[in-house]
Amino acid sequence: MRTEICEKLGIEYPIFAFTHCRDVVVAVSKAGGIGVLGAVGFSPDQLKQELDWIDEHIGDLPYGVDIVIPQKYEGMGEMNPEKLEAMLKDMVPDEHHEFAKKLLSEHGVPEWPDSDDEMGLLGWNEAIATLLVDEAITRPNCRLIANALGTPPASIIERIQDSGRLVGALCGKVKQAVRHKEAGLDFIIAQGTEGGGHTGEVGSMVLWPQIIDAVGDLPVLAAGGIGNGRQMLAAMSLGAAGVWTGSLWLAVEEAEAEPEQKESYFKATSEDTVRSRSWTGKPCRMLKNDWTEAWASEETPDPLGMPLQGLVTTDAIRRTHKYAGVGECQKVAFNPVGQVVGMINSVESCRDVIFRLLSEYVDAMERVNNLMPKE
């Protein structure tokens, strides 16, 4: 099952695991896949700490880092993070802050203990993402960088490739994949609508083969809706060079999530997710709850664009995370996850997930082979 991208990265299986947890990054790489750390929520200093820890624990195995530079966002072009943050903060109407506060207090979510500890702008802009890339490319074992929500700017692509690493990006439309290829990316991640996080409207089964055909020799990793080895075999049969997974790792043994959050994933069915702009400003698949419903109502403020809506919601993210089991926190918590959540019903270790995917893949291939006439 080794594909060209496995050779380039020095991994055994083409299984890519997107995660925000450093322990998952290390455990997946140790099991023969490759862990990719989502960096958007970290400041450059925090990312440094996370990567120090990964480097100490991963041995000589490779890993990746994921950043978010959207194709379009408010404040684009401003490369000074402080100026950008001040400019964006001025653009957020009080009404939005008030509405978010009201939702949290109605659901009994405690205030953050230190009122002076204000949340700043997260990394979904070029100004901060560039600092994150600069940190990642100092790490010998970081072998790939991926970008969400757009083709990375030419200067970022050059920086990453000049450092000897692979650069890729996610997309949910054929035209975005073609744009990625024209920009010279090394690989593409084609994510169908069923995937967790920011996602488009076309389903994986329809999107993957179209993107694979449109970009020729460029390796395409299939994302969106992969929870078992049968789905992985489907992706590989359609021509994918590997699978890029996210939801699968949210409730593993090594994941840092609160027990209440893991429980909400186990309880959820595939019908319980929604694409909502209510947390980040761009359509993102997550568990449906009172928060997503409230922002979707006609009578309430419309979510702002990215990254303005993030300035309204980062405090809610940290409070509902810290107090996950208090009051009705889970009803207003940010739980990005894909439709595959309906298949995630128990805690497994990363190693067990990888080996389950592989054995299910082999069983499914045998089944398909057995359908051929024996002669």
Ligand SMILES: Cc1cc2nc3c(=O)[nH]c(=O)nc-3n(C[C@H](O)[C@H](O)[C@H](O)COP(=O)(O)O)c2cc1C
């Ligand atoms: C909790 C969560 C957060 C995500 N955040 C990001 C992100 O910051 N950057 C990114 O490139 N993809 C992000 N994604 C998308 C994943 O990289 C991946 O493409 C997706 O999870 C694949 O679909 P699946 O959830 O069905 O496996 C996120 C996914 C989840 C579940």
